[in-house]
Structure formats: structure tokens, C-alpha cells
Amino acid sequence: MNKKSRSILVISLTSVVSLALGVFGYIYFSFLHHYKGKTVVCEWNETDTFDINSLPTVEVKKGQDFKILNFADIQLSDTENMFNMNRIHKEMSYLVKQTKPDLITLTGDQTWFNENRTSLLSVINWLDSFKIPYAPIFGNHDFGNPGHTAVATPNYCCEKYEDGKYSLFRRGPTNIDSLGNYVVRVVKDNRTFSLLYMVDSGVNDRINDKQISYFNWIAQGVKEHDGDFPKKSYAFMHKPLPEYIDAYKAHEKGYPYTETRGEMYNYYYLGGSEQNGFFSFAKSIGISDIVAGHQHGNCFSIRYQNVWLTSALKTGEFGGFIDKDGVYLNGASLFTYNGFESSLKNIFVTKGKF
Ligand SMILES: [Fe+2]
Incomplete structure (x- = not known):
């Protein structure tokens, strides 16, 4: 074979291989690289009969306070964190070992961007490895950025969180937009000790009326069963309520009714949902602690109209980590409830520790 023929052969082979790769890539990314999950229809109606035993539960250990560790805005991406994802696993393991919580909550944006499947499965595996019940909600990035554009669809994400061995996650009604x-019932001595309202405020810009009706239906059902609302209930959500703005402004003006606890950092704009x-509504059903994520640059807790409004500490340095004025906003928030009062402790992780 002469030099010219060899060149023609090489060019032809290269063209065939490139074409094959192109066709494979087109088929893979258009049809195969999508993880749809099962479509589940679970219609709820206000006239449905409430069963307290349908709520996922977690028990308070005998003679101990109840501890919740919150991870906020981990924001893993399959592509961006392809080679460093384990750092967040080590950090989460460290935070769990330091605090030994009874429950782990996750206030959304566990993943972000469109390549989210490996990240999602990794987070679930890590959580299950702790052998502690966990309760996640979604943020505005869990299904992609922007909107529902990720390879793992909302149905797939719900299915995987529901399948987690220690997961208390419920997708909830599918007819409330x-x-x-869902609501987690914390039980002590066979009685309701606390209710944890897990509220989706991530995907839409506001919590809608149907969600409020659904949570009210549960709250009234528990009240009917127990004779009253529990002394203390929490709401966990992704985007902070507009009242966070009022609370922080009142705190800045030094109004006497705005008590604070823990660190007070405000590097981002306030609020989040409309x-x-x-x-x-939360006050009317005895919610006395609201915990939100989303604002990576904020970390504070203010008692406003007798409700603690907490902007939770962001977990991990991925996706909007704040490193400013010598302050590294990275770690997790620990809430302890002793039956009378709840306290907050932020556990900070120094930059470069993992
Ligand atoms: Fe967010």
C-alpha cells in the first residue's frame, strides 16, 4: 500500500469512527441518558380520612433530648464534582460523628445542574451508611437548572429517596402542584412529641394553597387524635419565607422582641419565596421553628413573633461556598429539643479540612 492509499484509509477509518461515536452519542444523550422513574398517582382530598399511623415516625431515645442535624445546599454535580465528590462524604460523616443526631434533615439542593443522577445516588448511599433516619426535601436545583431539565426526573428522584433504607421521605399527594x-411524627412514650412539616418551597416560587390545605389536614388530624397540637413543631423548607426579611430588619433595628441565637451572618439578600x-398558618398549628436553606451566604436564627426563623448553615464548599472576611460558611446546623425549648448549634468546618 502506497503512502496516498494509507492516508485515504486512515481518513476513511477516522470518519467511520467519528460518525459511529456521533450516532452513539446522539442516541445515548437523546434517549438513554434519561432516568424517568415510575409515575405514581396519589390523589389527596380534604375529605379523606386521616390516619396518624400513615405518618413516617422517629422515636426519641429514652432519657435523651431529640437532636436533628440539618444539611443544607450540598449542591453536588456529576460533572463538576466528578473527582472530588468524596470530600463531601467525608465532611458529612464527620458532622454526623460529631453530633450523633436522631434524625438528619436536608433542606434541598442536594444536587444541582442537569447531570444529577450519580450525585443523587451517592448522597442517598452516604445517608444510608450513617444508619440514622433522614428526611429530605427538594430545592430549586434538585431537578435541574433551570427547571425540570436534569437527566434524573422528579419521579426518579422521588423514587430513589423513597427507596432509601433509612429514608422517611414521602412524595406526598401528586395533585397539589x-x-x-410530608410530615414526620416524632414519638416519645407512644405520644406525639413533635411534628416536622417537610415543605416543598423549592420548585415553585411560593408555597401554594393546596400545600397549606394538605398540611392543615394533617395538623388537624393529629390534634383530633392527641387532643392538642404538640408543644413544639418544626417546618423545614428550601426557600426562606418573606418574614425572614421582616425579622432580620427588626433585629438590625434592635427591636426587643427579636431575640437571636447562634452566629448571625448575612452576606446574601434576605427572603426567597413569595x-x-x-x-x-404555621403559627396557627403550633409551628415554632422554621428552618430554611437556599441562601448560602446567610446563617442566622431570629425569634420573630414567637417563631424561630433559621437560615441554616450551608454544607460543603460546592456551588456558592462563602469565603469572606475570614468566615467560611460551611458545616451543618444542629437543633436540640428537650421537651421545653429548642436550641441551635452551628458546627463549622474549616476550609480545606477534607
Ligand atoms: Fe436554592
């Missing part, structure tokens, strides 16, 4: 709304009446 929102996914992942006005929806949730705050008034």
Missing part, C-alpha cells in the same frame, strides 16, 4: 410534601400566608 408540588412534590415531596408571600403566601404560610407564616400565619
